[in-house]
Amino acid sequence: MASVTKTRTAATRLLTAVAVLSGLVLSAAQAHAATPTPPAGESSATATVLPVVDMEATVLAAQIDPRRADSTQTPGAHDSVLAVEQALQARGFLAAQWVDGYFGTSTTTAYAAYQRSLGFSGLDANGLPGVTSLTSLGQGRYTLTRTIGPGAKLQRDGYTVNTRTQNMLTEAERLLGFHLTLDQGSYNPGGDPTSAGTHDGGGVVDINVDGMTSATRNNVALVLRQVGFAAWVRNPTQGNWPWHIHAAAINDTDLATQAQNQTGDYYLGLNGLANHGADDGPRITIQTWEQYQRTH
Structure with a gap:
């Protein structure tokens, strides 16, 4: 009888051990299933979250930073510009000493070279980031948020503008209560x-x-500034022109280099003219069209 009891006890212990072992194996399998599988060729130890580039902030920095007399960075743009510069450095377009979060002339030159490497030329390769080049540059290095673009070209008062500019003018007219007539449009070289x-x-x-x-x-x-233009009333004493209002849409990715310079000067309190005089227009809190839309 004692031997039978011992046999039963041994069997019970064996079954218990098997159950525990099965539980451990199941737990290990469940843990493995719950662990995300890293991309092919990348171990879980090296998998990282890519930085996020804010296109709005990057384009704004590309207009303002090159116009500064010092290396002050555009507020809110440091991390995005740094990620773009790191990508340019990795591709051999920018020296390490300029990878600093400041979109100065060296970064502009490097970015223009990258645009040319993609087959762009002229205004499409002037160093101002566009969504196509910025997306291409970031492959595997950063993700892109707050993308912006000019939209399609259309006619207004017999002149060519883009959709973004037209939308801005339409909103300004709504606020003013009357129509604005153009004397000159965009995409008018010479x-x-x-x-x-x-x-x-x-x-x-x-x-x-x-x-x-x-x-x-x-x-x-004033209203044009509110909706995101760098706008000034121009008079005949300033140049060889009649009275008019000159307006450049901040952060338009189709801006010519000269217009980029004007928008940068506007942020720095200047009049956008060659004499670099003080801004003589109405003072407001400067904002882009996208920033205006988010608050109205």
Whole structure:
């Protein structure tokens, strides 16, 4: 009888051990199934989350930073610009010493070279990031958020503008309560020598002010600034032109280099002219069209 009891006890212990072992094997299998599988060729130890590049902030920095007299960085753009510069360095377009989160002239030159390597030329390779080149550059290195673009070209008052500019003008008209008539549009290379190339690309218009009082002209400039234009009332004493309002859409990725310079100067409190005079327009909290849309 004792031997039978011992046999039963041994069997019980064996079954218990088997159950415990089965549980351990099952737990290990469940844990393996719950662990994400890294991309092919990449171990779980090296899998990392890619940085995020804010396109709005990057494009803004590309307009402002090259116009600065020092290396002050555009607020909110450091991490995005740094990721772009690291990608340019990795591809051999930018020296390590310029990878610092400041989108200065060296970064602009490097980015233009990268655009040319993609087959772009002219205004499409002037160093101002566009969504196609920025997406291509970031493959495997960063993800892109807050993408922006000019949209399709269309006609307004007999002049060419892009969809983004048209939408901005339409909103300004809604706020003003009357129609704005253009004297000059965008994509007009060589069309007006007094414009110094600012109208060669997109995002830039001249607005007719015939019949407007001084107060009305200033109010139009104010409203244009509110919706995201760098806008100034121009008078004949400043150049060889009649009274008009000159407006450049901040962060339009089709801006000519000269218009980029104007928007950068606007942020730095200047008048956008060759004399680098103080801004003589109405003062507001500067914002882009996208920033305006998010708050209205």
